[in-house]
Amino acid sequence: MIQLKHTRHQSTSALIERAIRTAEYYGFTSLETSLARGKSALPPQKLDTMLIARRDEKPLLQSAKLCLSTHRQVGEIPLLWRVVKNQSGTREPLASVTLELHVVGAPAAIAEALLITVVNAIAEEAGIGNRSLAINSIGSLESSNRFVRDVGHFLRKHIDSITPTLRPRAVQDPLGTLIQLFEKGHPAMPRAPQSVEYLTEEERRRFWDLLEYLEMSGIPYELQAGVLGSRDFWAHTLFEVATTDEETGSRIAFASGGRYDPLASRIMGTPSTAAVATITCEVRGKSAIPPIRKIIPALYFAHLGAEARRRALPILETLRREGIAVEQSLMYERLQEQMERAKGMKVSHLLIMGHKEAMEGTVLVREVATNSQEAISIPDLPSYLRRQKVRI
The missing domain is CATH 3.30.930.10 (Bira Bifunctional Protein; Domain 2)
Structure with a gap:
């Protein structure tokens, strides 16, 4: 907390x-x-x-x-x-x-x-x-089932070192017991099964x-x-x-x-x-949350390909720190889906990154009204948007 x-x-x-x-x-x-x-x-x-x-x-x-x-x-x-x-x-x-x-x-x-x-x-x-x-x-459930089965074997092996109040749970809920033992710093935990191994x-x-x-x-x-x-x-x-x-x-x-x-x-x-x-x-001082006014961005970030998607989050965080609002649909893979969403949001500019741009460290800035676009290096992106007087 x-x-x-x-x-x-x-x-x-x-x-x-x-x-x-x-x-x-x-x-x-x-x-x-x-x-x-x-x-x-x-x-x-x-x-x-x-x-x-x-x-x-x-x-x-x-x-x-x-x-x-x-x-x-x-x-x-x-x-x-x-x-x-x-x-x-x-x-x-x-x-x-x-x-x-x-x-x-x-x-x-x-x-x-x-x-x-x-x-x-x-x-x-x-x-x-x-x-x-x-x-x-x-x-998955199948992997965690294999993991929990071995956790049960491990707990039975160390049952004498488990506090009497926790022993019944070790039988009914091995995973919950293991979590408590980790929280308590039980000395056997470094030897316990690890879920990533399964x-x-x-x-x-x-x-x-x-x-x-x-x-x-x-x-x-x-x-x-x-x-x-x-x-x-x-x-x-x-x-x-x-x-x-x-x-x-x-x-x-x-x-x-x-x-x-x-x-x-x-x-x-x-x-x-x-x-x-x-x-x-x-809870300290005021705890009531005042109404929060929604900011309507004029920019939409669209990605194409796995590499562009991987590089999107740090770009968005850079723009956030610069106070530049931007819409995005990172949860969607297909470019067509993203473009349809951008159209519905009526943004003035698109920021587009494909595999080529991801490798070059650039972003395509496209003006929706004219379809004109320019490749801008990522470090220069905030200052470029301000020079172009994009509503941010």
């Missing part, structure tokens, strides 16, 4: 308001606004039998239902934010506020990369230093794809075997972001997330994909 003393903000309201502005820059919209447009009926669900391994999983049940019920067209990929006021004892021991970010319907690793990028930008804007990103993958080749490639996004964006990370969650909720990526208290040296986790495909599939009654990131802050 974020403590305001570690930020440049004086109140919870100020921090969350700024965080929402950053999320909206990257295309996230209010869940409340989306629900007001209409809700889709969800099939009956049996969620009471789901194993809960982490404190943040129970609140995710309700949030996931709401996000998945937003009325949307086939093929649409909503990016949604939601602010939740937590009573003490739910996510955190004390009363807190959580900003949730959801990406619904995007199966590729770009979804998790976007969430981590936004969390990192929010933390940087808030002045939170000494950040560390811990990341892990548990793969990934298939395809799952490994997917995980490395995410890590390439992070490396391209200059976001340092650490592979951490203890970042785990319930198989009933999570698949593939799990992550946690923390800072270090300068006074005590203790590690303070303030954000977490991952891909919750199993939960989404159970809620929808059909194979579905979704990912989430949550940022939790203590």
Whole structure:
């Protein structure tokens, strides 16, 4: 949980308001606004039998239902934010506020990369230093089943060193037990099975794809075997972001997330994909969030090809830091889909990056009215847009 003393903000309201502005820059919209447009009926669900391994999983049940019920067209990929006021004892021991970010319907690793990028930008804007990103993958249900089977064998082997109160859970919920042992720093944990060892080749490639996004964006990370969650909720990526208290040296986790495909599939009654990131802050000073005016960008960033997609996030972050608003559809692969969305947004200029531009470190700036375009180097892009008097 974020403590305001570690930020440049004086109140919870100020921090969350700024965080929402950053999320909206990257295309996230209010869940409340989306629900007001209409809700889709969800099939009956049996969620009471789901194993809960982490404190943040129970609140995710309700949030996931709401996000998945937003009325949307086939093929649409909503990016949604939601602010939740937590009573003490739910996510955190004390009363807190959580900003949730959801990406619904995007199966590729770009979804998790976007969430981590936004969390990192929010933390940087808030002045939170000494950040560390811990990341892990548990793969598909089949891979995590093999992993949990061996976790069960491992726990039985070390049952005498597990506290008596935790032993019954070791039989019923091996993964939840392992998470608690990691949190308590049990001495046997360095020898415990690691989920990444059970990934298939395809799952490994997917995980490395995410890590390439992070490396391209200059976001340092650490592979951490203890970042785990319930198989009933999570698949593939799990992550946690923390800072270090300068006074005590203790590690303070303030954000977490991952891909919750199993939960989404159970809620929808059909194979579905979704990912989430949550940022939790203590309640101090004002906590009510004022209405936030939506900025309508005049620019739209379009990508063509995997390499251009990988390089897009650092470009968008550079423009954000320069105060230049830009729309994008990174969750969509086909250029035609992106161009159709750009047309609907009535932007004045397109920023286009294909494989050639990605290799050359340039972006094509196209004026929609005249179709004239010019290749601009990425470092020169902000100043070029200002010289051209593009509305930013």
